[in-house]
Amino acid sequence: MRALHRPLTGPTAPRRVARVWLLDLDDTLHDAQPAIMPRIDAAMTDYVVRHLGLAREEASALRLDYWKRYGATLLGLVTHHPIDPHHYLRETHRFPDMHRLVRRRPALARALRQLPGRRIIVTNGPWHYARAVVRALGIAGSIEGIVPIEAMRFAGRFQPKPSRPMMGRLVARLRTRPSCCVLVDDTVGNLAGARAAGLRTVLATTLKEARKPASTRARAGSSRAVELQVQSILQLSRRVPSRSTL
Numbered sequence: 717m718r719a720l721h722r723p724l725t726g727p728t729a730p731r732r733v734a735r736v737w738l739l740d741l742d743d744t745l746h747d748a749q750p751a752i753m754p755r756i757d758a759a760m761t762d763y764v765v766r767h768l769g770l771a772r773e774e775a776s777a778l779r780l781d782y783w784k785r786y787g788a789t790l791l792g793l794v795t796h797h798p799i800d801p802h803h804y805l806r807e808t809h810r811f812p813d814m815h816r817l818v819r820r821r822p823a824l825a826r827a828l829r830q831l832p833g834r835r836i837i838v839t840n841g842p843w844h845y846a847r848a849v850v851r852a853l854g855i856a857g858s859i860e861g862i863v864p865i866e867a868m869r870f871a872g873r874f875q876p877k878p879s880r881p882m883m884g885r886l887v888a889r890l891r892t893r894p895s896c897c898v899l900v901d902d903t904v905g906n907l908a909g910a911r912a913a914g915l916r917t918v919l920a921t922t923l924k925e926a927r928k929p930a931s932t933r934a935r936a937g938s939s940r941a942v943e944l945q946v947q948s949i950l951q952l953s954r955r956v957p958s959r960s961t962l
């Protein structure tokens with residue numbers, strides 16, 4: 717496992733025609749909602765309180781406002797304040813107890829290995845956090861590398877998912893073609909960015925959607941961004957060999 721850290725400016729000539737699975741991490745490969753996300757949200761609010769000198773309520777509102785406006789709180793903070801993004805990412809994703817929060821999943825490791833082609837995690841989370849989750853899940857041997865948010869910085873700013881230019885740069889960096897890449901993600905907006913860049917798309921729903929009423933769950937067909945919907949990577953690995961279009 718390695719961090720694909722270099723800027724997304726690789727050669728554009730396709731190296732080979734192989735399927736490239738671009739796999740989201742949180743709520744796609746593991747369930748981040750119950751234990752991890754509330755801690756990240758609280759840490760982000762704490763950070764804004766400490767570094768911008770706001771009251772907790774104001775800090776929480778600002779964090780949410782930036783998240784809505786920019787898609788990531790980080791983007792708003794570095795745009796409007798003298799915040800060191802790496803310090804922020806480190807301080808807001810501290811999980812020395814990751815192995816208690818994320819269980820080892822041998823079945824997931826096996827399912828990933830059954831996906832034919834290259835398998836790369838693409839996450840809007842930072843490198844140290846993604847690496848800790850991958851190690852806790854026990855899937856490091858099933859993936860080629862991780863593209864963390866630190867690698868999604870070009871033209872002087874962070875451009876994480878669902879940035880269409882970022883997707884295009886990532887495809888070039890991996891020396892492949894958009895049509896060879898499949899983004900598997902639980903967020904329809906991220907899939908829309910990938911689809912606009914010419915990638916194939918799979919909506920992974922179970923982990924987050926299972927907590928919602930059936931009538932409000934995301935569905936393939938509810939958006940042109942979603943080509944295929946699966947309940948898990950395990951289901952995807954069972955379906956892919958018999959499915960020639962993906």
Ligand SMILES: [Mg+2]
Pocket residue numbers: 740741742743744901902903
């Ligand atoms: Mg996700």
